[in-house]
Amino acid sequence: MADLYTYENWSDTFPEFDSEDETKGALSALQWAYDTYGDSIIYASSFGIEGIVLIDLISKVKKDAEIVFLDTGVHFKETYEVIDAIKERFPDLRIHMKKPDLTLAEQAEKHGDELWKSQPNLCCQIRKIIPLKESLAPYDAWISGLRREQSESRASTNYFNKDEKFKKVKVCPLIHWSWKEIWRYVYKHDLPYNKLHDQGYPSIGCEPCTAPAYNVDDLRSGRWAGTQKVECGLHES
Template sequence: MITYENWDKSKISSFLNSKPDSLDVLKWAFQEYKDEIVYSCSFGAEGIVLIDLIYKVNKHAKIIFLDTGLHFPETYELIEKVKKRYPSLKIILTKPKVSLEEQTKWYDEELWSHNPNLCCHMRKVVPLKEALMDVKAWISGLRRDQSPTRKNTQYINKDEKFRKIKICPLIYWSWEDIMTYINLNRLPYNPLHDNGYPSIGCAPCTHPVTDSMNLRAGRWAGNAKTECGLHQG
């Protein structure tokens, strides 16, 4: 098994040289890690595609959602629809140990507005780190065209942030590819995508996008912040 500790890219070179597609990558991942891999899903459009692809490979896969307590109602409604469509998947809502009430007591109201990095760290990074403690690898829906910081993402990555192996099956998919797959397969998806929200996170920090060339421009708009911290070393 390839782990963070014994990472050697040459061990996967033959597989990568075979020019695998997204399903091939998922099949390899579940064969390699079996029960020691989890998918961290935000339930955006990419997430819905990955859930459908994962279901074709492993109908009992474990999927976690970082439930910050600040998501749009539409996101929670979508999760319930997905649970009904894929009843055998293990979908777990992972909550921070620090409640919103405690966070407000310690840092005043709306921490996300004056210190979004700390808010993301407490409500997303720490919970994911805890969720990954008992696995060797995790799956992410990162795509290269989402932002400049993601343009070099590989199918199989050594994740320095969480000291795990990170699998990214959708790196070559475009936004058009994602929505075409959803529509062709009649998959449920967040209706906010039809209202100018290509990237959906917590409600206070997500706004509609007018720049079609930057699909993540609506995240932390007006702030230099571009990532929540899950994909930064």
């Protein structure tokens, strides 16, 4: 791998991909990423609907790709059910269930019960950000399902991004996909998905911090509803 494609030796010389092709450049971007980074790239998935599309695309490029799921201990049962379905559908994938260092009981003892209510940012730090940092440590790059359409903060996302938070290259193959295109792909390929999507949950995170979306123009409006928080912090610099 050329040094100029690492975080440490960043250069804006990544190849361009055809955003008008069948997968809007996603499959080409993934092929290039796996050709370039080999075993030094991992997909961090929440197993939401974008994640299901990415998993199918990744499987076409690398059947035994590594995937990490941040198992916070407070996910919906439906999320674990779709992970089991994905394992059955794609048996060669290496899916790692990454748990935080603190159990929920230990976190409650140290910081108080239901920390997600009193200090949601700290809860995300303990149960998501630190575990992801640990998971990404051995790798040069990681894959994310961000789409430009999702929010203003994601509107300038590129296929390849310099991730200042984790000091890695962040690969975002789905940047040009629309919500309708995501669902069209899932139906076309008969992919398993989280059934909460059918119950008004377009964006699914931890159970205590996720409600059905209340704004049809904001797919993430059900996340941390009633607070000023809009991101868990994984995609913030």
